[in-house]
Amino acid sequence: MTDLPVTSLTRVRRLPQYQVTDRAALYDILDGSLAATLAIVRDDRPIALPVGIGRDGDDVLIHGSTGSDFFRRIAAGAPVCLTVTHLLGLKYARSLFDSSMRYRCAVVHGVASVVPPEEKEAALLALSEHLMPGRAQEVRAMTGRELAATLVLRLPLTEASVKDNADSEVEEDGDGEDRGVWAGELPLRVTAGEPITSPQTAAGTPVPASIRRNQTATSGGTA
Template sequence: MTNGPAPSLKTERTTLRRRPNKGVYDRDSIYAILDEAFVCHVGFVQEGQPFVIPTGYGRDGDTLYLHGSSASRMMRALAEEIPICVTVTLVDALVLARSVFNHSVNHRSVVVLGKAALVEGEEKMHGLTVLTNHIVPGRWDDVRPPTDLEMKATSLLKMRIDEASAKIRSGPPADDDEDYALPYWGGIVPVRTVTEPAVDDGRLLAGVELPSYLVDYSRIRPIEG
């Protein structure tokens, strides 16, 4: 009898074959990457044709919620609980080596494998709350809730996070030993996702101020523990 989900999400299918030293499989590391990003790409096959579609998402514990229009190809296909692959990537730096071959990118990426199921009823409202607050924490309680018509036009899928892996590359370039004697620059160019101050739409009612959660809004998540 288990006391909860397994701490490792490593399976035969998620095990990194190339550069296995960059593979990370613990939930905490994988969830930290998922929580910092806010756009994922969903891969699936329909009638023999592969598709990869970007969409918004949110995480609640060990469940991933995926958002889309009720009329979209992806949501209709995934509602049939077909195998899917969800990927997320954060780029941290360009890695410039002394040879073209050894150039790279410092990044943190996640691959989640499984099946998604359509969410209905009260859980659908909960999932949309999770997704909205994932992108802008605190936003759901600060806006008009969706109407019945808007809820019908929106589909929400959920996916258990039971099989996943992260791949993390950090540090300087790894040049060949003999290339360090060459007169070329080597190093990294850091890359960050930066948000600028919020700009109102020019139609605010008198007295409406910028919400506190938008002051210094950032996608970078604090490290816990």
């Protein structure tokens, strides 16, 4: 597994000591997230939208409507920037200036390609398996009309950066700050709640096993 190359786009300039070039760290951040922010420049203005993601080897899978101008521009070759952040906690220093956050983040630059029709269903199933593991086996198959209305994109992980300050210190010895002021960290996490059954669901229908498994797996995770 090769390290992530450091380029003019991927070099971390602010606190560069927290840049990580281990590709496994990039995979871990992407695999631990259900969503990302995807950005392009449209008509000379930046635009960023939240998207669901799933990694397939050295690509990130993204899907959207074939009727979306945003996704059509990406399909046509507009350069994109995709960002994923895991917020781990708030760092309470003895001054607002030195207070900060603990996080792990990944930024991917590139041009996405359109998944061809013969590979689209498999790509959507791979994306579904990341977002809702096991759910595909519990519901009906996708229809041809649904497949035709969905655009699936692959974004290669060839130019990406990772920044990880999870182990950074809240304060430094000998900084001259008043030790009588509380300092420390407030850890943050995302926890799955109890499933809420749709009111149109037949009475007595049990919550499927895939949702219970996903509930357990998601509890205690980070965003």
